[in-house]
Amino acid sequence: MNRVSARALDEAIAWQLCLDSGEATDRERHEFRRWLGAHPEHAQVWQQLSGIDQQLAAAASAHARRALLRGGGVRRRSLHRLSGNALALVLAVGLGLGLLAQQRPLGDYLADEMTANGEHRELRLADNSLVQLNSRTALDIDFDGPQRRLYLRRGEILVKTGHDDPRPFIIETSQGRLQPLGTRFLVRRTGEATQLIVLESAVAARPHNGSVERVVRSGEQVWIDSEHLGPTRAAPVGAEAWSRGLLVAEDMPLPQLIDTLSEYHNGYLGLDPGLDNLRISGVFPLNESDKALAALPPSLPVSIERIGRWWTRVVPAKD
Structure with missing residues (x-):
């Protein structure tokens, strides 16, 4: 400029x-x-x-x-x-x-637990389970009935199940129902789908309107909509890195990287549309978005354009 x-x-x-x-x-x-x-x-x-x-x-x-x-x-x-x-x-x-x-649906504000942009939170539940909430997550917790039940309204959770309660442990989203079999796993709501990534042991997954249940095992992932289970695939690299304040990108589209960093960035963070086809690999600090952005120009033909403290945009590098 x-x-x-x-x-x-x-x-x-x-x-x-x-x-x-x-x-x-x-x-x-x-x-x-x-x-x-x-x-x-x-x-x-x-x-x-x-x-x-x-x-x-x-x-x-x-x-x-x-x-x-x-x-x-x-x-x-x-x-x-x-x-x-x-x-x-x-x-x-x-x-x-x-x-x-970044405004939230009204239902998020009615949730039992909610995190803001860039906020992570760890909960220890009554059965000694550990649940970590990623940025912009809304979660309901119901341990009063015959089941231990979590309902993920929005966002992403990392769960390590406890064993201090014999009742079934159930996680639900609007797309499906998950039952861990003594395990550690991630659940993420994205648009009209739910992503399950199993890190340890196994999780039984079933869509709400489907009759097929599948056991997803350690190192595997599956996408779920309200009617179907997608194919079981290998879990992505570094899926839980956000719980340690990191973003692991493996041939990630640049728009996806910028969208994720924007949740942790103060002010506006945008991307020039001409850069939508670029991809990147690397490890980026989520809580230090300026450092993450500074790592882009050495790897990609981009530059970082700033106006004051609150407006940042990734643009094509100047010849």
Whole structure:
């Protein structure tokens, strides 16, 4: 991104806030067109800022964006007089939009246990089982009936079953039912499917609307939808690494890596669409996303573009 003067950037931000407010007058729109044509630098900074705004706008509706602008306490008639604080305001708006993009379904807030973006939590249950919750996970726990039952609403859990209770231990999702046979395993909800990865011993898996049950053994994985069990395959490398604060990527699509790191990153983290076909292998620290991003350029034709503390994007490397 070519450098522009702080004054031009402040003026462009002020005009963007004014025009995006939905309350700009015809006179203000005319003044904006005059400003845009008054100097080549004005067109340059406006183009750059518009590209940033397109990334932020994807996180919320126009109504929500306008609400955030009004919530920033900026009066429309004084927008064109904003100085250094204008940049801070836009970055704050960007952070707010990022938070909107991370909003949770209402049901998550009704769960017995819930983790926020980038949060891990370990629970010791009444039967001495250990359950680790990955980022953005919602879990219900019901040990009051004839079964020990966990219901995974969202996210991912790592379970090591205890043996202090003779009742069956059941894990359910909206797609299926899992019964561990004295074991350690991962369960992850992704869209309309459930992924089971067995690390030790075995787990019996059955889709809710299917009649076939299959025993998945150590080192194996299976995907489950509400009707079917997918084929049993080898478990992915480093599937439980997140419990130690790491992400193991083995020929992973770059968009998947960025999506995962974004859950642990403060502010907006995006990827240029032209890089969607890139893949990467390596071990990345989840809780230090800046270090993880710094490891990308030596391996891939990318660079890291930042504006302030709250806006980061992975873009093609410049020749």
